Amino acid sequence: MNKIKISAVSYTNTKPFIDGIERSEVKNQIDLSLDIPSDCAQKLISNQVDIGLIPVAAFPQVPNANIIGSYCIGSVGAVNSVFIFSDVPVQEIKTLKLDPQSRTSNNLAKVLLKFHFKVEVEFVSDQDAKTDGMVLIGDRTFGRKDDFAYAYDMGEEWMKFTGLPFLYAAWIANKTIPQEFIAEFDEALKLGLAHRKELLQQLPSVPNFDLDDYLFHKLDFELTLEKRQAMELFLGYIQQL
Numbered sequence: 406m407n408k409i410k411i412s413a414v415s416y417t418n419t420k421p422f423i424d425g426i427e428r429s430e431v432k433n434q435i436d437l438s439l440d441i442p443s444d445c446a447q448k449l450i451s452n453q454v455d456i457g458l459i460p461v462a463a464f465p466q467v468p469n470a471n472i473i474g475s476y477c478i479g480s481v482g483a484v485n486s487v488f489i490f491s492d493v494p495v496q497e498i499k500t501l502k503l504d505p506q507s508r509t510s511n512n513l514a515k516v517l518l519k520f521h522f523k524v525e526v527e528f529v530s531d532q533d534a535k536t537d538g539m540v541l542i543g544d545r546t547f548g549r550k551d552d553f554a555y556a557y558d559m560g561e562e563w564m565k566f567t568g569l570p571f572l573y574a575a576w577i578a579n580k581t582i583p584q585e586f587i588a589e590f591d592e593a594l595k596l597g598l599a600h601r602k603e604l605l606q607q608l609p610s611v612p613n614f615d616l617d618d619y620l621f622h623k624l625d626f627e628l629t630l631e632k633r634q635a636m637e638l639f640l641g642y643i644q645q646l
């Protein structure tokens with residue numbers, strides 16, 4: 406049987422899932438690659454993989470997109486790894502650098518600035534540009550909050566804006582995947598989440614960052630109905646940008 410090709414996020418947020426796959430027989434049915442989120446999305450869009458843990462902002466670009474399983478990368482309020490870092494208060498931001506590794510959080514920044522903070526901002530892709538602030542996601546944000554005058558946690562701001570949790574990335578397929586495989590894959594993800602304590606013992610500690618709190622309390626991996634509603638709402642806002 407051909408292996409199912411999967412691209413997953415290469416950040417710490419996905420390590421419990423990878424650990425669960427490694428612990429399970431299902432790994433023998435998978436050809437796994439770890440990529441930055443923007444590449445996970447690109448690989449799924451261009452059919453280089455069958456399933457990706459991809460930024461939900463890219464969902465509309467995926468042919469035959471369907472969410473599989475019961476797990477995701479989400480948060481209920483603050484997530485502590487998706488930020489707008491800035492030198493000035495948000496109301497004074499005029500220019501903002503986007504994160505080339507992101508698809509969801511770049512759009513989330515645009516949505517929050519326009520509809521929640523109600524400020525008009527110019528968005529810049531050039532990483533060398535001098536701007537009032539920047540979007541930064543993933544491990545590169547760990548312990549960085551104090552390096553900037555202002556740090557806005559976008560999971561927290563989204564919750565203030567909508568009263569909903571947020572869905573950053575979901576396991577999305579670009580074709581019909583056999584139900585039997587999905588069930589086995591989902592069990593592996595569940596197993597990985599159940600072994601987070603052991604995983605934490607293997608991970609090197611990060612200065613000024615509480616990894617235990619991050620993997621147990623900030624990230625929320627359950628793909629709930631509310632998170633799906635948040636995704637629908639978010640995609641609707643993106644269309645109004």
Ligand SMILES: C=C(O[C@@H]1C=C(C(=O)O)C=C[C@H]1O)C(=O)O
Nearest residue numbers: 442460486507508509510543573
């Ligand atoms: C919580 C996070 O969620 C992520 C944010 C993503 C994005 O902005 O496109 C994509 C995948 C997730 O890794 C994070 O990376 O810190």
